[in-house]
Structure formats: C-alpha cells, structure tokens
Amino acid sequence: MPDHIKTIAFLGSPRKDGNTDLLLQEVIKGIESAGATVKTFRLNLMDIKPCQNCGGCEETGECIINDNMTEIYHDIRTADRVVLASPVFFFSLSAQTKAMIDRCQSFWCEKYLLKKTIPGGEFGRKGLLLLVGGMKKEIGIECSESTARAFFRTISVPEHSTLSYLGVDAKGAIVEHPSALKEAFEAGRKLLS
Ligand SMILES: Cc1cc2nc3c(=O)[nH]c(=O)nc-3n(C[C@H](O)[C@H](O)[C@H](O)COP(=O)(O)O)c2cc1C
Numbered sequence: 001m002p003d004h005i006k007t008i009a010f011l012g013s014p015r016k017d018g019n020t021d022l023l024l025q026e027v028i029k030g031i032e033s034a035g036a037t038v039k040t041f042r043l044n045l046m047d048i049k050p051c052q053n054c055g056g057c058e059e060t061g062e063c064i065i066n067d068n069m070t071e072i073y074h075d076i077r078t079a080d081r082v083v084l085a086s087p088v089f090f091f092s093l094s095a096q097t098k099a100m101i102d103r104c105q106s107f108w109c110e111k112y113l114l115k116k117t118i119p120g121g122e123f124g125r126k127g128l129l130l131l132v133g134g135m136k137k138e139i140g141i142e143c144s145e146s147t148a149r150a151f152f153r154t155i156s157v158p159e160h161s162t163l164s165y166l167g168v169d170a171k172g173a174i175v176e177h178p179s180a181l182k183e184a185f186e187a188g189r190k191l192l193s
Contacts, residue, residue: 002034002035002036002192003035003036003037004123005036005080005081005123005192006039006075006078006079006080006081006121007031007036007037007038007039007079007080007081007082007083007191007192008038008039008040008041008075008076008079008081008082008083009024009027009028009038009039009040009041009082009083009084009085010040010041010043010082010083010084010085010086010097010100011024011040011041011042011043011044011085012043012044012084012085012086012087012093012094012096012097012100013044013085013086013087013094013096013132014044014094014096015087015171017171017172018087018171018172019087019132019165019168019171019172019173019174020085020086020087020130020131020132021085022172022174022175022181023085023130023132023163023165023174023180023181023184024040024083024085024130024184026181026182026184026185026188027083027085027128027130027184027185027187027188027191028040028188029185029188030184030185030186030187030188030189030190030191031081031188031189031191031192032188033185033188033189034188034189034192034193035192036192038083039075041072041075041100043096043097043099043100044096046068047067047068048067048068048069048072048096048099048100048103049065049067049069049099049103050099050102050103051099051102051103051105052065053105057105057106057109057110058109058113061106061107061109061110061113061114061116062106062110063103063105063106065103069100069103072100072103073106073107076104076107076155077118078121079125080120080121080123080124080125080126081125081126081127081128081191081192082125082126082127082128082152082155082157082160083127083128083129083130083188083191084097084127084128084129084130084148084151084152085129085130085131086130086131086132086144086148087131087132087133087134088131088132088133088134088135088140088141088144088166091137091139091140091143091144092140092143092144092147093144093147093148098147101147101148101150101151104151104154104155107154107155107156108154111154111156117156118155118156119156120156124158125156125157125158126157126159126160126191127152127157127159127160127161128160128161128162128163128187128188128191129144129145129148129152129160129161129162129163129164130162130163130164130184131144131145131162131163131164131165132164132165132168132174133164133165133166133167133168134166134167134168134169135166135167135169136166136167137166138166140166141164141166144164145162145164148160148162161187161190163180163183163184163187165177165180168180
C-alpha cells in the first residue's frame with residue numbers, strides 16, 4: 001500500500017543543508033523506509049509570485065498567474081500526504097513558505113465561495129509540519145502553527161501533526177539535537193500508516 005501513497009513536501013528554508021532541510025531529509029528517509037517516494041518542492045528556487053488579491057480565482061477557483069504554482073496546484077490536488085517544512089522567521093513562517101500558502105487562496109475560493117469539495121484519495125489525507133526556530137520563544141511556533149493549520153485545512157488536509165524545535169540557530173546545528181533527527185525519521189514513517 002505505501003508505494004501508492006503520494007507524498008509531497010515543501011521546503012521553505014533558503015539554506016541548503018540548513019536545519020529545516022536536514023529535518024526534512026530525515027522525514028523523507030522515514031517515508032522511503034516505509035516503501036513510498038516523496039516529491040519535494042524547494043520553494044526558494046521556484047518562481048512563485050505573491051498573491052495579488054486580484055479576485056481572479058473568486059469566480060473560477062483558479063489562479064490566473066502563470067508560474068511554478070501551476071505544478072504545485074496539481075500536486076496538492078492529487079496528494080495523500082503533505083509535509084510543510086519552514087524555519088521561523090520573525091515569529092512566523094518564512095516568506096518562501098508564506099508566498100506559496102497565500103497562492104492557495106484559489107483553493108479557499110473553490111471550497112468556500114464555489115462550495116466545491118477537494119476530494120481526498122483512498123488513503124485519506126494527512127499533513128506534517130516541521131518548524132525550526134533559532135530563539136527559544138514559543139510565540140514563533142504558535143504563529144507558524146496557526147498559519148500552517150489554515151493552509152492544511154484549506155487544501156483539505158483534515159489532520160496534521162507538528163514537530164518543532166527552538167534554540168537551533170547555526171546552520172546544521174540540528175544534528176547536535178539529542179532527538180530531532182530520530183523523531184523526524186519516525187514522523188515520516190508514521191505519516192504513511
Ligand atoms: C530573517 C530571519 C528571521 C528570523 N526570525 C526568527 C524568529 O523570529 N524566531 C526564531 O526563533 N528564530 C528566528 N530566526 C532564526 C532561524 O529560525 C534559525 O536560524 C533557523 O535555524 C533557520 O533554519 P534553517 O537553517 O532551516 O534555515 C530568524 C532568522 C532569519 C534569517
């Protein structure tokens with residue numbers, strides 16, 4: 001069964017091999033150990049224009065901007081599992097992550113204005129949120145969690161779990177955390193069950 005489960009992951013950190021990236025890599029290893037594959041979107045490298053609030057999606061549920069979101073829209077629609085991984089920037093999600101989320105306003109219009117459902121597949125839909133903050137201030141996790149929850153519910157992911165780590169600042173410092181990488185691997189494995 002796991003090899004039929006479609007998993008997509010969004011990496012919202014600009015740092016290659018940074019803390020969020022390393023955490024996500026462990027999640028992916030966990031998913032792969034359960035026999036599935038993951039398609040990862042490195043948002044920092046993609047052409048994703050911020051939402052213009054042009055109202056274009058209000059009547060059709062479709063965004064009128066033609067950029068890399070077109071591929072993401074398709075993959076969100078057909079995904080069974082969605083992983084969202086972001087560093088905490090200014091007590092919230094990174095701009096790369098938030099730009100992608102804001103463009104999901106078209107799903108919001110499709111669901112709540114046009115009253116259409118975004119159907120899940122035979123495996124149901126589940127999400128996983130990964131957050132890493134350099135400071136030891138919970139507000140960064142709380143604000144990020146609120147936005148991520150709105151994102152997941154808008155794209156019809158009814159439940160998600162969260163792994164968050166604070167006080168991890170220097171590039172790659174997450175490897176020194178006593179349990180983070182193990183927990184990430186396990187969360188990936190569990191996401192498929
Ligand atoms: C622009 C910017 C803003 C940041 N704001 C916060 C913040 O509000 N709270 C926090 O805990 N850490 C903050 N940090 C620290 C990062 O969360 C931390 O360095 C994290 O480990 C980065 O993850 P990455 O290696 O995956 O990019 C900020 C870093 C940057 C570059």
